[in-house]
Amino acid sequence: MKLVIILLLCHMLYCVDVDKNTFSNYKDVKTQHLHIEWLLNLNDKVVDGSVEYTLKVFANQLSEVHLDIYKMNILFIYYPSNGQVLKYHVESDPIQKDEQGDKLVIELGQVYKYGEIVKFRIKYQIGEDARALSFMDPSQTDDKKAPYLFSQCEANNCRSMIPLQDTPSIKFTYSATVITQSPLINVFMSGNRLQTQKFELMGNYEMNSIANIFQFELNIKIPAYLIAIVAGTVEERSTGARTAVISESKNIQKYKDELEDLDQYVQYLEDYIGEYKWGSYKIVILPASFPFGGMENPLLTFANPTIIVGDKSGVSVAVHEIAHSWFGNTITCNNWSNMWINEGFCVFLERKGLKTLFKDINLVHVNSQVGNNEMNALIKEFNSSQDDFVKSYASLHPKTENHNADDSFSTIPYERGFQLLYYLEKQINETRFQQLLKAWLQEYEYKSADESDFYRFMILWLKVQLSAEEFTTVKKSIDNVYTKWVYDYGQPPIQETFENPASKDVLQLVNAWIEGKGTKPQNYQIFDGFKSNQKQLFLSSLTEKSKDITEAIMVSLEDAYHLSDLRDAELLFRWYALSINTKYAKDTTNLQKIKAFVGVVGRMKMVNPIYKALNKETATQWYQENYAFYHPLTRQSIESIIKSKTIIE
Known part of the structure; x- marks a missing residue:
């Protein structure tokens, strides 16, 4: 009862049933x-x-x-x-x-x-x-x-x-x-x-x-x-009974080959959550200036060409966008302060699909670790701001009134939202939580909802499904954290590391590089055998420990792995941002590679960290040179980054 009263007060305080970003x-x-x-x-x-x-x-x-x-x-x-x-x-x-x-x-x-x-x-x-x-x-x-x-x-x-x-x-x-x-x-x-x-x-x-x-x-x-x-001069190629790829003709065969298993991805998610009700599923590989990795438009997912790596390591983006067919497109957040109702649930479903795709739950947990690292870094960044609106972006209920709602978008609603659902699943048990999500979809199909709608539905559903004693125990475990998880600006109330065997070697290698101070670890070559998400974890963990990364370490890392010349943009942008932050990218050769990257990739996830790392003068110069290439939303984001540098300096 106490939590219900708190939720009602929060509901009144934040007017979560009202969208403050519409006139x-x-x-x-x-x-x-x-x-x-x-x-x-x-x-x-x-x-x-x-x-x-x-x-x-x-x-x-x-x-x-x-x-x-x-x-x-x-x-x-x-x-x-x-x-x-x-x-x-x-x-x-x-x-x-x-x-x-x-x-x-x-x-x-x-x-x-x-x-x-x-x-x-x-x-x-x-x-x-x-x-x-x-x-x-x-x-x-x-x-x-x-x-x-x-x-x-x-x-x-x-x-x-x-x-x-x-x-x-x-x-x-x-x-x-x-x-x-x-x-x-x-x-x-x-x-x-x-x-x-x-x-x-x-x-x-x-x-x-x-x-x-x-x-x-x-x-x-x-x-x-x-x-x-x-x-545009775009065409469609079938990838299965109900899926297809659309793009310009120059690269469409390459895109089709990479995404040839789209039918299977839809089936993976159907097996977990229920029927795909939208008919066909098509994915458009747009020009590289598209500002996101993917966008879940029904029947017509948009995707950035950076998801096409050559080894299918980028297809998790496609699985994520397919997952939106249930969470986001079917049940939708009722305002942008509740974006996690779209994204947190979608990441949860995505990782259920990836469990089938990877055939190894440990590799799925590696994705969660990468997300956790980057979520924690953003929580610290947002909390260091003097702006209360920016601080609120660390929560699952950011303040958006009188602001462009795009400003609050980050990995927080994805990863913090996912972790809340992951915690709830552990309290309720995996099979029962799957049943709960199916019931939630049935109840709110083609409707809009917020976090209090989900809480009320969950508690009422559990009360019917559980014995009185079990219900009391489970409800208490939920009530202890739910409002904190949604509204607090700090770290989630329950810390989850997602440690697993697939990440053990990665994290040990990170520590070995730091302890070696530039000397290659004996087993440094195991990096070449890592999956793409393990390599992402390697680089995000180095970024977490960037204060301990010397120029000697960076030189040796480049010599060992040729990181500046990788094809996978998910790895490149992390390495490039780390190179700037550690002062490694200070000569013309290094900077020119990074400059070339932000001139051919317009995906905000990948260019924003680089512009954040650059000094104001260089950021301004590069932005002006690439202005015509960037999408209006990318321009808006980079301009905000440059403006913040002006305030700081």
Whole structure:
């Protein structure tokens, strides 16, 4: 009872049932369906858009609809039934305009009552200011044949692409018609593609210009951040009965070979959690400027080419994104202060799938150790800040009000969330916890939830499943840690090391290198036999002990393993960041390799640690040189890093 009261107080204090990162009046009116129409002019980097809204009223009386927008040109708004043009205005907060955008206030011209349906259309135009979109010139693509466009809407960036209720609390179906101005351009979206037609462009377009029209629909409700589009000289190759790979033609065979087991990965997760209900599963290998390792858009996962290593060691990213089909896409966090409801559960399911893939639970625990090391480093970093918002990023309930929700994204919701679930599984037992997760999915299927929803569901489920005596014991073990795990800024209340035989040799080798002070350990060559995640653990453990790493050790490590020339970007970025932090990367040769890396990899996980390690002058110079290559979200992140250096210096 005591914990329930605390949770209720926390619920009131943080308003976890309210999304503070939306300007929409989503409590009063809720989107049911969107129909999107886009004309893509990729040469001029402009999209002409039209959206028809179907909304349901949940207030007693409704006279206005408020939507989220970001740097968008609204042309006009009208009722499609009679052509009546609606009045609107934009409310801006100077502080929030660049962070979160503006409120679009639409006057409906009449009063709607509870339960009634509202339908209207908005005509608008967007361009390079849309931070969800990356417009690429042909020279920036692999095929060099045509322009390229891709989106990244998570967290609150869909409002730069479509005027809408940009909150994970609201789920809706959508359909889309996309017209291209080039016959070379192929289009995919996070929905089922219905048909494609060719037609001749008339009017002001070039004579005899043939373009394409693509139609899509998704009849499963999703939040706004899962709307996605990719347009370019991309093609699809099947990898199985229900899976496929999409990319530009230059590398598609290589990508298909690396991801040939996608069908099996889906099956691994189905065996643990239940039926995959989304139909097909396709993964798009995007250009290297994509800011994330992967993005779980339904039916159309986006992935960075850094996951293609050549030895399938990067496929855990694909397993993670498939896992989102259950946790994130089916059950969704109801605001970005509860991102762990997406990511913590997803990492937990991912590692259940990797247990089958690796056929060795110890190798799965190595992944957990790498995550634990990097989580602990971030907790220390966030807690060293003087900003209370930044400190809160160390918890599972970061403060996001009046901030861009992207700022709070880190490995914390992934690893801290995973560790909470790992702890709960040990208290409840593995088989019963699996049953609990299946019941949780069934109860909240296609809904949005927060940490108090999960707690209440878990306790009620356990009360039914357990004897009175066992329930009392298990509940006490949960109540002792749950709110601390979610809300505290410090380390998790239960420390888990995930030590295992697969990591023993790794950690012993790390210590041997440090104790040798530059002399190669006798068994130094065992590094070559390590799996990729063991090598990641080796480098993350060296980073943990960076104060003990001398230049002599770094020189000897390079000589032994040629770390600066590895193909695996997961290893390279860790080594490069360590090289800068230990002053090893101080000559032109070393720095040029690192500079080349951040000029061809735009994945924030990999470039941010390097920019953090650089001095302000070098970071600024490299960023300016690579500005055109980076996605808008990567730019935003690096600019924040450089700004923090200014404050510190």
